[in-house]
Amino acid sequence: MTTGSVLMATTLGTVADKSGTVLSGAAPSVRHVLGIQQSFDDLGRPLRDVTFCVVDLETTGASAAKGSMITEIGAVKVRGGEVLGEFQTLVDPEGPVPAFITVLTGITDAMVVAAPRIAEVLPSFLEFAAGTVLVAHNAPFDTGFLKHAARRLEVPWPAFEVLDTAVLARRALQRDEVRNVKLATLARHFGATTTPDHRALHDARATVDVLHGLLERLGNLGVHSMEDLAGFTSRVTPEQRRKRHLADPLPHAPGVYLFRDRNDEVLYVGTSRDLRRRVRGYFTESETRTRMGEMVSLAERVEPIVCATALEAQVRELRLIAAHRPPYNRRSRFPDRVTWLKLTREPWPRVSVVARVLDDDADYLGPFRRRALAEEALACLHEVFAVRRCAGRLPRTPRGSACALAELGRCLSPCDGSVTQEHYQAEVVRVRRAMTADPEEIVVALRARMRELAVDERYEDAGRWRDRLAALLRGVHRTQRLRQLAGQxxxxxxxxxxxxxxxxxxxxxxxxxxxxxxxxxxxxxxxxxxxxxxxxxxxxxxxxxxxxxxxxxxxxxxxxxxxxxxxxxxxxxxxxxxxxxxxxxxxx
Structure with a gap:
């Protein structure tokens, strides 16, 4: 291998795990990557460099979906504790302001009658807030109204990061410090210079002071970057957040990661185009699965396997899951638990459901992920072709008696010698063609059957045959795809x-x-x-x-x-x- 031209090449070789079992396709050791230093990018975005747009809305009611409208928008843009600009405007709600809203906010019909409508205001606000992190107290309320307006006006909604000071306060403050996390309560607690009074700009200014007070508190807890802040406000447990250091040694590279417990047993195997970023997600709000929270609480280290390409990472993941069968992986743990349909090689062939493929020159269809699907596909074959359904091998010259299916004309009945081998083999050829080449004969017959059932208004029966036919066709399609590549x-x-x-x-x-x-x-x-x-x-x-x-x-x-x-x-x-x-x- 020449240096440079194949610098990133890797081979899916073999390596033994701690028990001595050889794992086909396991990667060579990459523990040398654990000593790499963090780059400035890895440290995240320092909070002092993040521009926040603190926004507050006044509205005619509690739900935009139920017809409530915005009456006022106030926003303050800050960075590093410095105010960069303010945005304030009344908004014509295109209807009367309810009396109780006037009592609460002091906003009257006379005040908004000459105000611009939201169609004029929203683009200006989005331009003011562009490139910032949106902050609001009870953010889903404010962002919900703004998003609803954007959808109604067909204005693209930017992919804002959103920070909720109410959620942040619940995480940062103890019950004995504040009795609740209402804006007025927090403003008093942090000594805000502006008293919130249900007017948008005033409430936004008060929220700025609350935000700065919370960030100062969190700085003492080691929260210094936007990424730290996102993790702190997430729904993950404190124990999960404390383990985010497990992601620090991982590289920004494609590959596979293995969560291991204190006994070095594999808990979970995953793959990503960026190992460090993906594993970090298990300790932040991006990971909301309960099982993963439980898994992280048991994890003691994360082992990376760097791969040259994303495809190699996907394949390694499948092999490692099959080898270790980690308890927190739901899929791919038992690749051998599949079923096949087999057209046997014997004097009087039949189609049966089997658990594995043998090197016996028989024809196989599958694999099916569940036995029930294989049986549905088998029902299609038996509905169209009259091959025998009885188990066991028959001698070349059978001397048995006909079964009920033979009497119904559903089986050629080789058991009692009433069919010649040539005639029976012709039926087997039709079965083989449907299983391995083109199932058109089955499709034509079963679609006609479904039409008959539909005419008789037996829609459930027609639906069952549709599902059986779908199972068969998916099995044929899968077999064809696998055979095509397996033969290369x-x-x-x-x-x-x-x-x-x-x-x-x-x-x-x-x-x-x-x-x-x-x-x-x-x-x-x-x-x-x-x-x-x-x-x-x-x-x-x-x-x-x-x-x-x-x-x-x-x-x-x-x-x-x-x-x-x-x-x-x-x-x-x-x-x-x-x-x-x-x-x-x-x-x-």
């Missing part, structure tokens, strides 16, 4: 990535090596070096790839993106049959 001995594909070209070696549906080709570098030496480090694999049995179905499907999705280039091997996607039929099914 070696492919080298490249697609544009953030740092150049993401290059991957795929053998029999398994990701074997990954790397990033920097812009301007010749591809041939890079590809040769990558191939020399790629994992060797043997093909899987039948349609099964040399990997889990989920891994191969992840690779397929990557290969179907626009801009893909083939560096080695030929590839084209031609899977129209099942997908076409599936798209024509009636909706639920």
């Amino acid at each position: 001995a070696e492919l080298v594909a490249a697609a544009p990535g953030s740092g150049g070209w993401d290059v991957h070696v795929v053998r029999h549906g398994r990701l074997c090596a990954s790397g990033v080709l920097p812009p301007g570098r010749p591809p041939a030496p890079f590809v040769d070096a990558l191939l020399s480090t790629a994992e060797s694999v043997e093909p899987g049995p039948g349609p099964l790839p040399a990997a889990t179905a989920e891994e191969t499907e992840t690779i397929l999705r990557w290969m179907e993106q626009p801009g893909l280039r083939m560096a080695r091997g030929a590839w084209h996607s031609d899977l129209a049959s099942a997908a076409r039929h599936l798209s024509l099914l009636p909706s639920s």
Whole structure:
């Protein structure tokens, strides 16, 4: 491997975990990344450099959705304790001001009759607040009215960060300090220079003083950046916030992260294009899942596995979840818990539900994630084709008796010798074509059946056959996709990535090596070096790839993106049959 041209290349090799189990596809050690220093970007945005726009509204009622309108907007823009500007205007609510609102705010119909309407005011306010963090006391009320007005006027709403001083006060102040977190109470507590009186600018000025008092209090608790502040106001527990240092050593790079407990057992495996930023999210308001809060409380360290590309990270995640079966991962823990439909190879073949694929030259359909789905697909085959349904092998010359299905004309009845092998094999050929090539014969027959049921107003029965047919078509489509890639001995594909070209070696549906080709570098030496480090694999049995179905499907999705280039091997996607039929099914 030449230095430079393949600097970011990595190979999905093997490494043993602490129990000695070999984990296929596990990454080489990356513990050297734990000693890196933080950059200025990692320290976050210091609060003294953040521009806040503290806003307050007066309205004609409590709910914009129920027709209440804005009557006044007041805002103060501050940074580093200095006032940068103020914004204040009355707003014509386009209707009368209720009497109780006049009593509360002092705003009368006469005051707003000549005021501009919200259609004129909102763009001016958004320009004033552009690039700031919006602050309000009980922020959902104020931002809710502003967003509602923006939607009604079809004005794009900027992606403001929003800070709620009421929430901040609940987190920062003790019950014995203030009896509640009303604006008037907090203004008195912090000695605000402006007394709130339900006029927008006055209340905004009071909220500025409350904000500064809260930030001063939080500074003593180690909250110095906007990121610290966002974490402090989140719904995560204090214990979770205290563990945010676990993210500090992680790099800003794509890869996989493993949360481990005090016994070094894996609790959870995840993937991200930016390891540090994603793991930080588990300690802030961006993570709201209860199970994840429980997981973080048990975690003692986070192990990063840096990957060259996002696809490599996704594949490593799947392999590590399957290897460790972490208790807090819901999906991908048991890739072997799938079922297949098998058209047996015997004198009188039948279709059965099986748990695994054997190297026995039989035809398989699947995998199905649940046995019930496989049975629904099997019902479609039995509805259209008269192959036998009885279990067990039959001798070449059976001497049994006909079953009830044979008497109903639903089975060719090889049991009693009433059908020739040639006739029966012709039926098997039709089954094989529907399972492995094109299920059109089943689609035509079952759509006719659904129409008959609909004419008889048996809509539930028609819906059940629709669902069964959908299960079959998804199974055929999945089998076709897996077989297409599993049959390729070696492919080298490249697609544009953030740092150049993401290059991957795929053998029999398994990701074997990954790397990033920097812009301007010749591809041939890079590809040769990558191939020399790629994992060797043997093909899987039948349609099964040399990997889990989920891994191969992840690779397929990557290969179907626009801009893909083939560096080695030929590839084209031609899977129209099942997908076409599936798209024509009636909706639920």
